[in-house]
Amino acid sequence: MTVRWGIAGTGRIASDFVRDLSHIEDAEAVAVGSRTAAGAGEFAAARGIARAHGSMSALAADPEVDVVYVAGIHPVHREHAVMMLEAGKHVLVEKPLAMDAGEADGMIAASRTAGRFLMEAMWTRFNPLHTELKRRLDSGEFGRVTHIESDFTFEVPRDPSHRLFDPAKGGGSLLDVGIYPINLAWWWLGAPGSWTTSGNIGPTGVDEAVTMDLSWPDGATAHLTCGSTRPGPRTSTVTCEKAVITIDAPSHSSPTASITAGGQTEKVTAAAPGLHHQVREVHRCIGAGLIESPRMPHGESLRIARFMDDVASAIRGR
Ligand SMILES: NC(=O)c1ccc[n+]([C@@H]2O[C@H](COP(=O)([O-])OP(=O)(O)OC[C@H]3O[C@@H](n4cnc5c(N)ncnc54)[C@H](OP(=O)(O)O)[C@@H]3O)[C@@H](O)[C@H]2O)c1
Structure with missing residues (x-):
């Protein structure tokens, strides 16, 4: 049907x-x-x-x-x-x-x-490369995740009427693209135990660059970045006990990654991403x-939304 x-x-x-x-x-x-x-x-x-x-x-x-x-x-x-x-x-x-x-x-x-x-x-969470990497992670092949570096920083001309820069249109890099590095960390490591953040608020009153450093009770850490007014690597590197996984740019929707383990590098190419x-x-x-x-699940979206609220408050000093 x-x-x-x-x-x-x-x-x-x-x-x-x-x-x-x-x-x-x-x-x-x-x-x-x-x-x-x-x-x-x-x-x-x-x-x-x-x-x-x-x-x-x-x-x-x-x-x-x-x-x-x-x-x-x-x-x-x-x-x-x-x-x-x-x-x-x-x-x-x-x-x-x-x-x-x-x-x-x-x-x-x-x-x-x-x-x-x-x-x-x-x-x-549904793109072929990411589901395959997560399947292999869950199988224990890579060991435990110990550190994530993930960036989504891109350069958009600062037009105050653009939805990225207009507060009335929900502007700010955190909500628009910061959610991707955050999603990766939550998906692969769960909610963190503690975190710190810093960020820049631009002339239109919205965040234009945010960094987040997270840690988990088992010793895992993550360094997440986002921004909207300068170019960035837009890659994600996930270090595990037995392998280092590098997801090529733009890592939230990439079909390719490299996995280095035991001195060998494997290139992974998955089916095309898409909505x-x-x-x-x-x-x-x-x-x-x-x-x-x-x-x-609903609870995951809610936890990530709460975290973004807390980060937004912290970078505004509230
Ligand atoms: N998954 C992804 O890769 C991805 C990529 C880009 C964006 N997004 C998300 O998709 C959503 C839309 O982004 P977009 O890039 O498609 O934005 P866009 O091209 O600016 O389109 C936004 C649409 O929002 C509607 N809208 C309602 N009230 C509005 C207002 N006051 N001012 C302007 N537009 C208004 C308009 O539709 P009508 O004129 O028909 O009412 C407009 O076409 C955002 O939440 C964004 O985060 C996701």
Whole structure:
């Protein structure tokens, strides 16, 4: 049976998602919602999507939509996700799930009340390279993780109206890309025991560079960095007891890595990454009657949101 997707938003990632959805045989983008009828109409026409809605409430009321992909800027995630859940839709929400942990908590509560699926679209956890590396890590092949270095720093012109720099649009590098190094550390090591952070707030009032140093009770450590106004390596290096794994840039979505162990280096190349791998998990969970995925559970999104709240407060000296 085909799962009928609605797309909430018409920006860059909405476009990429519809493109990647075409890789999934039992998925179809059947409707799009936008703040304007013209925006929705243009997006739908260019992609062969049957129905274009000029408001999110019209998309929510569309009886022929099973699951909605929330693809707007961060500050609309909570409103759009809760609206869709209350209308009986399952929901996949772009990262970060919400602006803060309070919003994330409300979204999870709405999912439970409605009995509808909710997941943060942390696509890294579903990309082929990352799932293969995690499988090998879990098998014990590499031994325990002892240190992670992970960066997502990229250079974007400082346009105050761009969503990355405008506080009203949820600006800041931590929420936008810092979530990727944090995700890797949480996924491979769990929540840390202690941490320190420092960061720069730019002229538009949002963080433009953040460093985080984390430690775990077993002695593992991590150094995580993100930023939006300068180039960075965007690689991840995971040191384990028996191997050093280097994930090539951009490491959150790379298909390639090197594993050095016992003086030998193995090059790993996996199938292409994409936004569709997570869609298979959404379909599996919906089919199984689950409201959360064990691979990106509600509690994990909430813990990461709480950590980002704490980091944001610390770098502002609150
Ligand atoms: N997984 C990834 O690799 C990845 C990559 C990029 C972005 N993202 C995430 O995807 C989300 C959207 O990012 P994007 O790069 O696609 O952003 P974008 O191109 O700027 O599009 C954002 C969309 O948000 C909607 N929106 C609602 N209220 C808005 C407002 N007040 N001002 C501007 N737009 C508003 C607009 O849709 P309408 O005009 O149709 O209402 C707009 O098209 C973010 O949460 C981001 O973190 C994920």
